[in-house]
Amino acid sequence: NEIPIGSPIRTQAIINRYFMRAKKNLGQNFLVDMAALQGIVKAAAIQPGDQVIEIGPGIGSLTEQLLIAGAKVFAYEVDENLKEILHNELPAKVNGQPLDQLFKLKMKDILKADFTEDLAGFFDLAKPIKVVANLPYYITTPIIFFLNNSSLQFSNLTLMMQKEVAERLSAHAGTKDYGPLTIAVQAEMSVKSFLTVKSSSFIPRPKVDSSVVVLKPLPEESKIKIANPAHFNWVVKMCFAQRRKTLNNNLKTLLPDSTKRLRLISSLGVDERVRPEQLTLKQFVEIARNVPVKK
Numbered sequence: 001n002e003i004p005i006g007s008p009i010r011t012q013a014i015i016n017r018y019f020m021r022a023k024k025n026l027g028q029n030f031l032v033d034m035a036a037l038q039g040i041v042k043a044a045a046i047q048p049g050d051q052v053i054e055i056g057p058g059i060g061s062l063t064e065q066l067l068i069a070g071a072k073v074f075a076y077e078v079d080e081n082l083k084e085i086l087h088n089e090l091p092a093k094v095n096g097q098p099l100d101q102l103f104k105l106k107m108k109d110i111l112k113a114d115f116t117e118d119l120a121g122f123f124d125l126a127k128p129i130k131v132v133a134n135l136p137y138y139i140t141t142p143i144i145f146f147l148n149n150s151s152l153q154f155s156n157l158t159l160m161m162q163k164e165v166a167e168r169l170s171a172h173a174g175t176k177d178y179g180p181l182t183i184a185v186q187a188e189m190s191v192k193s194f195l196t197v198k199s200s201s202f203i204p205r206p207k208v209d210s211s212v213v214v215l216k217p218l219p220e221e222s223k224i225k226i227a228n229p230a231h232f233n234w235v236v237k238m239c240f241a242q243r244r245k246t247l248n249n250n251l252k253t254l255l256p257d258s259t260k261r262l263r264l265i266s267s268l269g270v271d272e273r274v275r276p277e278q279l280t281l282k283q284f285v286e287i288a289r290n291v292p293v294k295k
């Protein structure tokens, strides 16, 4: 088979051959845009020998490109029907090597993955691992938090997601997209947006456009220390409870004493009419330090 899986003709042929119906509840939108697929591989900076976890390989369009670029791929998928399709449609040999040495499929919900156990014997866990995925959009943020909280050392996460979420992840302070999600993620990882992909590049076509984002864990020394992340994220959420109101207003429930509140705001070096979206990560860390931990 010379035509790549991710070309529209080949994807349509696979869909017809297996009488497939894309499962909406599993976020199945298959990417049929070779430029976008190659853009993802490039954004992930795939090198021969890279160890890649793929989430939701679908019918294998991205998997195939990752393998051709020289990656070893461990994929998590939940749709049982795709098992047979992937084994039939992926090339039997890639770059002269048999597929089973380069590709392993695990039928499991990514949010239940136990990486150390699942990957043992296939990946060298002492070496860095990349994650590359055209995500199932209904669980984009749970997946990001799950990966971030896992014990694996990731060199980068290259994730295609709905454009709106990508904009929130990469937002700068002072913009409308900046909010609790931005802050929770940017506290842990650097975020860089790559290509935008039109909804017409998928079968079936989703309602929204997509973007590819590369997340890189920040080195320990450049991370702002957050003593209690759960408390921190809760305080940030409360500060944004009413986005259009001032920080002072939003802080009322957390710090009922107005003198304390105004003293804290002034210690941040900002005007008392400041709005939550104007504050930096560092200033939120300072606020969280001054709010009692919820019991």
Ligand code: SAM
Binding pocket: 026, 027, 028, 029, 030, 031, 032, 055, 056, 057, 058, 059, 060, 061, 062, 063, 076, 077, 078, 079, 108, 109, 110, 111, 134, 135, 136, 137, 139
């Ligand atoms: N990688 C393919 C592509 O680019 O065309 C398919 C991407 S499609 C947007 C998302 C894939 O994730 C589907 O194949 C779906 O079955 C799978 N999926 C959905 N929920 C999942 C979960 N919890 N864990 C692993 N895979 C999941």
